[in-house]
Amino acid sequence: MNGYNFAYLDEQTKRMIRRALLKAVAIPGHQIPFGSREMPLPYGWGTGGIQVTAAVLGPQDVLKVIDQGADDTTNAVSIRRFFARTAGIATTTHTSDATIIQTRHRIPEQGLREGQILVYQVPMPEPLAKLEPSRAETTRMHGLAEYGLMHVKLYEDITRYGHVSISYDYPVMVAERYLMSPSPIPAYDNPKLHRNPALQLFGAGREKRLYAIPPYTAVRSLDFDDHPFRTTRAPQHCDLCGDDASYLDEVVTDNQGGRMFVCSDTDHCESRRAKQEQPA
Amino acid sequence: MTDDRMLSASGLNLRFGTVPALVDVAAELWPGEVLAIVGESGSGKTTLLNVLSGHMAPQSGQVLYRAPDGTEADVHAMSAPMLRALHRSDWGFVHQNPRDALRMGVSAGGNVGERLMAQGSRHYGDIREAAIAWLAEVEIDADRVDDLPRTFSGGMLQRLQIARTLVTHPRLVFMDEPTGGLDVSVQARLLDLIRGLVARLGIAVVLVTHDLAVARLLAHRVMVMQRGEVVETGLTDQVLDDPQHPYTQLLVASVLAA
Amino acid sequence: MAYVAVKGGERAIDAAHAWLATERRGDPAVPQIELNQIREQLGRAIDRVMAEGSLYDRDLAALAIKQAQGDLIEAAFLLRAFRTTLPRFASSTPLDTAAMRISRRISAVFKDMPGGQVLGPTYDYTHRLLDFTLAAGIEPSPALREAAETVRAPRIHDILGQEGLIEPDAPSDAEPFDITREPLAFPAARDARLQSLARGDEGFLLAMGYSTQRGWGGTHPFVGEIRMGATAVEITPPELGFPIEIGEITLTECQMVNQFKGSRTVPPQFTRGYGLVFGHADRRAMSMALVDRALRAGELGEEATAPAQIPEFVISHCDNIEATGFVEHLKLPHYVDFQSELETIRRMRRDAANASQDCDVQEAAE
Numbered sequence: 001m002n003g004y005n006f007a008y009l010d011e012q013t014k015r016m017i018r019r020a021l022l023k024a025v026a027i028p029g030h031q032i033p034f035g036s037r038e039m040p041l042p043y044g045w046g047t048g049g050i051q052v053t054a055a056v057l058g059p060q061d062v063l064k065v066i067d068q069g070a071d072d073t074t075n076a077v078s079i080r081r082f083f084a085r086t087a088g089i090a091t092t093t094h095t096s097d098a099t100i101i102q103t104r105h106r107i108p109e110q111g112l113r114e115g116q117i118l119v120y121q122v123p124m125p126e127p128l129a130k131l132e133p134s135r136a137e138t139t140r141m142h143g144l145a146e147y148g149l150m151h152v153k154l155y156e157d158i159t160r161y162g163h164v165s166i167s168y169d170y171p172v173m174v175a176e177r178y179l180m181s182p183s184p185i186p187a188y189d190n191p192k193l194h195r196n197p198a199l200q201l202f203g204a205g206r207e208k209r210l211y212a213i214p215p216y217t218a219v220r221s222l223d224f225d226d227h228p229f230r231t232t233r234a235p236q237h238c239d240l241c242g243d244d245a246s247y248l249d250e251v252v253t254d255n256q257g258g259r260m261f262v263c264s265d266t267d268h269c270e271s272r273r274a275k276q277e278q279p280a
Numbered sequence: 281m282t283d284d285r286m287l288s289a290s291g292l293n294l295r296f297g298t299v300p301a302l303v304d305v306a307a308e309l310w311p312g313e314v315l316a317i318v319g320e321s322g323s324g325k326t327t328l329l330n331v332l333s334g335h336m337a338p339q340s341g342q343v344l345y346r347a348p349d350g351t352e353a354d355v356h357a358m359s360a361p362m363l364r365a366l367h368r369s370d371w372g373f374v375h376q377n378p379r380d381a382l383r384m385g386v387s388a389g390g391n392v393g394e395r396l397m398a399q400g401s402r403h404y405g406d407i408r409e410a411a412i413a414w415l416a417e418v419e420i421d422a423d424r425v426d427d428l429p430r431t432f433s434g435g436m437l438q439r440l441q442i443a444r445t446l447v448t449h450p451r452l453v454f455m456d457e458p459t460g461g462l463d464v465s466v467q468a469r470l471l472d473l474i475r476g477l478v479a480r481l482g483i484a485v486v487l488v489t490h491d492l493a494v495a496r497l498l499a500h501r502v503m504v505m506q507r508g509e510v511v512e513t514g515l516t517d518q519v520l521d522d523p524q525h526p527y528t529q530l531l532v533a534s535v536l537a538a
Numbered sequence: 539m540a541y542v543a544v545k546g547g548e549r550a551i552d553a554a555h556a557w558l559a560t561e562r563r564g565d566p567a568v569p570q571i572e573l574n575q576i577r578e579q580l581g582r583a584i585d586r587v588m589a590e591g592s593l594y595d596r597d598l599a600a601l602a603i604k605q606a607q608g609d610l611i612e613a614a615f616l617l618r619a620f621r622t623t624l625p626r627f628a629s630s631t632p633l634d635t636a637a638m639r640i641s642r643r644i645s646a647v648f649k650d651m652p653g654g655q656v657l658g659p660t661y662d663y664t665h666r667l668l669d670f671t672l673a674a675g676i677e678p679s680p681a682l683r684e685a686a687e688t689v690r691a692p693r694i695h696d697i698l699g700q701e702g703l704i705e706p707d708a709p710s711d712a713e714p715f716d717i718t719r720e721p722l723a724f725p726a727a728r729d730a731r732l733q734s735l736a737r738g739d740e741g742f743l744l745a746m747g748y749s750t751q752r753g754w755g756g757t758h759p760f761v762g763e764i765r766m767g768a769t770a771v772e773i774t775p776p777e778l779g780f781p782i783e784i785g786e787i788t789l790t791e792c793q794m795v796n797q798f799k800g801s802r803t804v805p806p807q808f809t810r811g812y813g814l815v816f817g818h819a820d821r822r823a824m825s826m827a828l829v830d831r832a833l834r835a836g837e838l839g840e841e842a843t844a845p846a847q848i849p850e851f852v853i854s855h856c857d858n859i860e861a862t863g864f865v866e867h868l869k870l871p872h873y874v875d876f877q878s879e880l881e882t883i884r885r886m887r888r889d890a891a892n893a894s895q896d897c898d899v900q901e902a903a904e
Contacts, residue, residue, distance in 0.1 A: 004623065033721035038618040043863030045870065068874045075870055077547040105874045123867065134850055136724040144361050148398035152383065152390045155397065158404050159387055159426050161886060167878035186878040206860050208721035224404040232881045250877055264874055 007054040008086040013037055017055035017210070021201060024212035029174025029219075030142070031125050036208040046079055046104060047205030049121035053083065053102050056117060056201070062090045064098035069106035069247070069264035076104070095267050105168075107189040109246045109268040112198035114215060120183045122204040125211065127171040127181040147179050150222065158227055167232055173220045174213060182219075188231040188247050193219040236261040241272040284346070286311050286452060286484050291341035292331055300508040301327040302338060307486075307503060307510075311451065314478060314485040316499035316516065318492060318531070323505040325488045326456060332486060333373060333454045334363045348451065368398055372445035372453040376460045378437035381444070382429050388415060388440055389425040395448045414443040418473060435466035439473065446477065453478075455487045459494060471497050492535050496520055504528045562607045576600040585788075585817025586610055590858060591617025592718075592737040594787050594816050611739075615859050621718075628773040631781050635791045635814075636693050639768040642818070645694050646761040647795055653691020658766060659818070694763040695793050695810065704795065704808040724850045731833055731853055735826045736815060738856030744821060746846040746856075747828030755844030757831045758797035759811060766790040766818050790815050792823035796831045798838065809838060 005011065013035075020034040039047040057063070063083055067076035071093040079102065080091050092098050095108045104121040112118060128138045131149045141147065150171055157164045164170075170187040174180045182193055183202060193200065193213060200213040213219060223229040237244035239260045246268055248261040263269035287309040294302040301324045309315050317325040330336035332343055334355045343355040347370070355363070367373065375381045382391050392411035393401070401407050412422045418439035429437055438458060445453060458474065459467040475498055478485055489495055495502050495516060502519050504512040504527065512525040523529045563570070577584060577600040587599040591614040598617060606612035642658025645651060657663075659681075698704040715722075715730040722730055735743065750756055769789045772781040794811030811831030813823035833849050835842035845851055855861060 008623075010623070010625075033723060035719045035721055037718075038615075038622045038859070040619045042615070042866065043860045044865075044867030045863060047863075068871045072547040073871055074547045074551055077551060081548075104870075105872070123864070134724075135854075136850060139723075144364055146364070146398065148394045151397035152386055152394050155390050155393060155404065155407065156386055159389065159408075162889065165882060165886075167882040168875040184872075184875050186874055188878065206864055223402075224407075225402050226405050232878050232885075234877065234881055247874070248877070249873060250880065264877075 004086055006059070006087055007057050007083065008040075009037065009051065009054045013051075014055040017051055020210055021052065021055065021212060024201070024210055025199075025214050027178070028213055028217050029172075029178030029180040029211060031209040031211050033208055034210055036205045039205065041078070041082070043206035044123060045075060046102075046121040048203030048207075048210065049102050049104070049119050049205075050079060050082065050203075051205055052119045052201050052203035052210060053100060054087075056119075057083070057087055057089060057100060059087075059089060061099045062092050062097055064092050064095060064101045064267075065103075066101065066106060066108070066265075066267075067104040068249075069108070070266040072266065093267050094271070105184050105186075106247070106264060107185055107192045109263070109265040110271075111192075112196060114197045116198040118196075118198050118200045120185075120200065120202045122181065122183045122202050122209075123206075124169075125181055125202065125204040125207050125209040127169075127179050142178060145177065150179060154222060154224070158224070163227060164223070164229075170229075171222050173222060175217055176220070179222075180211065180213075180219075186232070186247060187221070187229075188233050190219075190221045190229070191231070195219075234261055238263045238269060241269045241276065243269070243272060284311065285309065286346055287332065287343065287486070289332060289341065289343040292328070292338045292343070293340045294327060294331065294336070294338045294508075300324075302331065302341075303508040305341070305505075305508070305510055307332065309452070309484055309486060311484050312482045313501065314487060314499045316487045316489055316495035316502045317505060318489055318495050318502055319505035320490055320531075322507065324508040325490075325505050327508075328505070329454055329456055329486060329488045333371070334358070334366075345452075368395060369448055370451050372448075372450040374438075374441055374445055374453060374455040374458050376457040378429075378434075378441040381441050382437065384429050387426045387428060388420065388432075391429065391440060392443045392447050395444065399448065410447065411443075414447050415440075417446075417477065418443045419469075433466075434462050435470060438462065438470060442474070442477070446481070446483075449481070450483065452484045452486070455485060457489055458487070459489075459491070467494075474498060492520060492531060504531065562605075571604055573597060573600040573604060576603050582818065583608075583610060585815075585819050586740060586822070587613045587617060588816040589819060589822060590614035590737055590739065591621065593617045593621045611858050611862055615862075618859055628775070630784075631772045631774060633769050633771065633789070635765065635769055635789065636696070637690065637770065638765055638789070638791075639786075640691060640765055641768075641788075642766040643691055643763065644761070645763045647694065647763075648697075651691070651694065651697060660820075691765070693765075693793065695795075698762070698795070698808065702805075702807065705798070705810060707810065722853065724853075726849055726853060728830075728834070728837075731849060732812065732814075732826075732830060734853045734856055735813075735829055738826070739858035739861065740819075740822050740825070742856050742858070742861075743825035743829055746832070746852060747825035749844065750828050750832045750846050755832050755835060755842070755847040757794075757809075757811065757828065757835075759828055759831065760795045761824070762793040762795040764790065764792045764820055764823065766820075788817050790817065790819050790823040792820070792827040794824075794827040794831055809834070 016035055020032045024032045036048065036051060039050055041047055041050065063080065064071065065076045065080040067073040070076065083089060084091055095101065095110045098116065100117045100119060101108065102119040126135065126138050128141060128149060131153055132138050154164050166187065168186045169181055169184040170190050172180050172182055172190060172193060182190060195216050195218065197215050199215055202211045204210065221229040234248045234250060236248060238246060238248060240262050243263060246263045246265060249264045251260050251262060253260050285308045289305065289307045292302045292305040305328060317328055319325045327336065331338050337356050344352050345355055346352050389408055389411040392414050393407040396407050396410060408425065412425050415422060415425060420436060420439055429440060432440060459470050462470065471494060487498060499516045501514065502516045503510050504519065504525065506527045512519055512523065512528045519528060520532055523532050577596050580603065583603055584596050584599045587602055587610055588594050591599065598620065602613035602616040605616060640656060642660060643653060643656045645655065695704055699706065715727060717730055717733045767788065768786040770783045771785050771787055772783050774781045792813040796809045796811055798807055798809045809831065811827035813826030813830065815822045815826065829846055829852060832846040833852060835847040842848065
């Protein structure tokens with residue numbers, strides 16, 4: 001790509017984003033406004049995650065990009081190619097080999113380690129947006145730690161359904177101060193946010209906000225003492241590798257209601273199968 | 281003599297253009313006392329309520345609030361977070377139109393429980409029990425706890441608002457025409473309820489009303505306002521039975537004529 | 539059926555791009571459109587793409603239109619992405635539209651005024667009948683234009699201002715907000731709002747402006763003036779210390795004159811709505827001016843409840859690049875979240891079925 005800087009963004013812009021990221025890390029879970037740039041990919045398709053990755057990426061980094069847990073979904077392919085072209089860095093599909101993982105809607109099944117960075121693509125950074133459309137008002141609510149509106153929503157769910165009905169983008173309290181949207185990861189992935197050894201960065205390009213969870217930070221999914229947070233996954237096991245604990249994709253196999261279930265995390269599934277195929 | 285007034289305001293002035301809303305107004309409130317501010321529309325009574333509760337700033341004068349621990353604070357010098365915290369705990373505000381204060385898309389239980397949740401209550405069962413208990417206090421059937429306020433009558437909505445306000449045991453409640461717009465029989469029942477709750481819980485109330493009968497029923501003291509000025513103040517029965525100021529006399533006479 | 543993991547995302551993308559390229563080309567027997575044809579003969583499309591792309595470059599706009607196969611929002615997106623990469627070497631001094639070389643200048647508030655009413659190359663009075671001479675490629679006769687080129691005219695708002703009839707435009711030396719560098723927060727000041735409107739989607743601005751005329755936040759507008767023409771762009775290089783002209787751009791400016799209700803300290807004055815856009819674009823400039831004035835409702839002490847009067851609503855949704863990105867992102871895979879929803883709804887249905895079964899059992903037992 002002629003005429004473009006390493007990882008596309010100019011150094012001033014990267015510096016601006018890194019300054020915002022430092023603020024984000026200093027105030028876990030708090031949304032920091034940043035001067036989001038127009039990127040060659042559309043808003044809503046990962047421009048926030050891409051800007052965060054571009055700002056922290058170095059020539060020695062190894063990048064993994066996943067969407068829905070898979071390395072080969074079209075948008076993950078598109079983003080990985082973007083960085084390969086503009087930065088020339090090494091890319092990988094193996095979670096354990098990556099130094100930076102950019103993700104949409106999943107946290108890898110494999111536990112992360114210190115030194116890794118997980119960059120989340122965030123469509124709507126404001127956890128209260130569905131309850132209060134005015135950003136001016138939600139900013140005030142965060143500043144005053146007034147989260148009654150969200151608690152009321154959970155109370156109403158329990159009243160109406162007997163349990164909380166939120167199944168993804170489940171709101172969390174970070175360091176017991178800020179209410180945060182973890183991005184549309186399934187509620188099943190929420191426990192992985194808590195005290196994760198990796199640095200977790202969140203980028204929302206269109207809404208122009210970023211936020212962060214520093215390593216080993218307490219992250220609690222909202223619940224009631226007598227209705228504790230619980231996760232949801234398809235109760236089956238993976239038809240390819242047999243795992244009954246990983247998050248599964250439901251695949252429609254025929255027109256008679258036939259189904260099979262496979263791990264959403266393709267690297268996790270392939271690694272398990274590779275181990276299974278090795279002679280004992 | 282120690283000053284244990286809960287609220288004391290002095291020298292309040294406020295104009296909207298050329299219209300005087302408050303002219304050198306003073307007011308005071310003791311713990312557990314009900315003070316009614318009466319007057320016709322344009323008298324400045326609602327403006328005074330808004331200034332006392334910190335919702336509107338006066339152009340001069342001050343409002344001081346004494347907290348339970350004895351410390352005194354200037355209501356209009358407080359930070360916004362502090363004022364909001366005050367309104368969520370020690371203070372309450374009952375609006376004339378309950379729809380302004382209730383979440384119409386949230387169940388009655390959710391409405392009552394919200395302040396508890398905002399203060400950190402995290403047990404669903406306990407919150408619901410507290411909500412049901414308070415609904416009983418305001419004479420709403422327990423089996424309405426999961427209903428949406430949309431299905432409630434005007435009187436029920438107002439009672440729900442009161443429950444929502446009192447659930448955190450505030451010491452001071454501001455009320456803006458709490459029975460306005462309700463049928464006479466509904467008003468009577470509501471006034472009885474308010475009188476009982478306020479007396480039993482020892483709540484201090486600043487109550488704005490144009491209706492002298494409401495003042496007589498609920499208030500220990502009354503302030504009469506006309507065009508931004510306090511023209512008369514004193515014990516309710518004394519002021520209403522033996523009005524001194526011509527305007528007060530006019531007000532009282534109009535009630536009798538009706 | 540043996541399950542084959544979905545692979546080949548890369549191959550699919552490459553194939554899609556190849557097909558797109560041939561679709562864009564169309565019938566190879568037909569000559570390719572050239573950029574200078576687009577630039578010269580589709581000027582209004584060029585103007586729109588430059589305005590929404592927020593970049594004044596007619597050649598680049600032509601390329602973007604060709605690359606986007608005529609999809610003007612896609613073309614504007616291309617310009618925006620390109621704009622991001624451009625270094626800035628200067629900011630211009632404020633443009634002096636009073637000194638514009640006028641091609642078109644009309645006013646609805648006065649029958650005549652210095653500079654006169656100059657129609658310019660307008661569609662206003664054409665009859666909307668398809669013209670088949672264009673299909674036949676017949677060349678137009680030369681137009682009489684010389685006199686119009688030399689018109690210079692004082693702005694209507696300045697004329698009204700002489701009598702103090704219109705609110706003054708407070709000049710300021712402050713640095714304007716830059717929405718491309720800083721994230722917008724609400725309440726947003728007028729400079730930030732105008733910048734957003736200037737690059738906003740024409741259809742959205744039109745609809746919002748239209749809504750104010752139909753009672754949703756009316757501002758009682760009159761067109762004080764619309765002027766279109768070449769305007770000089772000047773910068774003051776630090777080495778020189780005085781302004782030099784670096785070129786001209788075509789602009790359309792609309793000044794609306796709106797009614798005000800008077801004030802307690804200032805005698806009643808007309809208020810302003812302002813629109814300024816690249817190229818020849820009456821519709822956009824007028825819509826922008828209507829919406830600008832509507833968004834000032836709060837600051838002017840008016841009830842601000844109609845959609846066009848709510849800054850957070852209008853400004854958050856006027857950028858069609860953001861809008862189309864987010865709307866179209868729904869096409870991306872969302873099956874992981876949908877899986878969670880499926881499990882949730884299946885469980886709720888099971889619970890409901892069990893609950894009614896329990897009732898049946900209980901009834902049967904009674």
